[in-house]
Amino acid sequence: xxxxxxxxxxxxxxxxxxxxxxxxxxxxxxxxxxxxxxxxxxxxxxxxxxxxxxxxxxxxxxxxxxxxxxxxxxxxxxxxxxxxxxxxxxxxxxxxxxxxxxxxxxxxxxxxxxxxxxxxxxxx
Numbered sequence: 001x002x003x004x005x006x007x008x009x010x011x012x013x014x015x016x017x018x019x020x021x022x023x024x025x026x027x028x029x030x031x032x033x034x035x036x037x038x039x040x041x042x043x044x045x046x047x048x049x050x051x052x053x054x055x056x057x058x059x060x061x062x063x064x065x066x067x068x069x070x071x072x073x074x075x076x077x078x079x080x081x082x083x084x085x086x087x088x089x090x091x092x093x094x095x096x097x098x099x100x101x102x103x104x105x106x107x108x109x110x111x112x113x114x115x116x117x118x119x120x121x122x123x124x
Contacts, residue, residue, distance in 0.1 A: 002032045009036050017042035017067075025050035027057070034061030042067040052076035052083070052100075059086035066090060072097040
């Protein structure tokens with residue numbers, strides 16, 4: 001995913017939205033989102049497997065988010081108080097159906113490769 005983001009940022013100077021569906025969002029992926037897309041407005045990570053800490057990193061680093069969809073993710077619970085507080089500035093935050101249940105990548109996701117599919121990006 002880092003390579004996709006790096007190329008996208010080069011070729012799409014006015015990127016406003018990015019989506020990855022059903023992927024493993026490891027620490028390095030969350031860091032790439034924060035470092036390469038700090039001003040992203042719309043982000044969809046539906047059905048992702050990601051540690052709670054990685055979502056927190058994205059919420060703390062992407063301050064201009066207006067839309068964030070982390071519905072049906074595994075690795076954090078829907079309605080988590082800290083996550084809701086960090087997302088309170090986001091006009092459309094969706095975490096429906098997300099849970100820690102079935103999250104089998106609790107400590108180290110490095111053994112998993114990114115196998116989500118690139119869903120798209122939009123620029124103005």
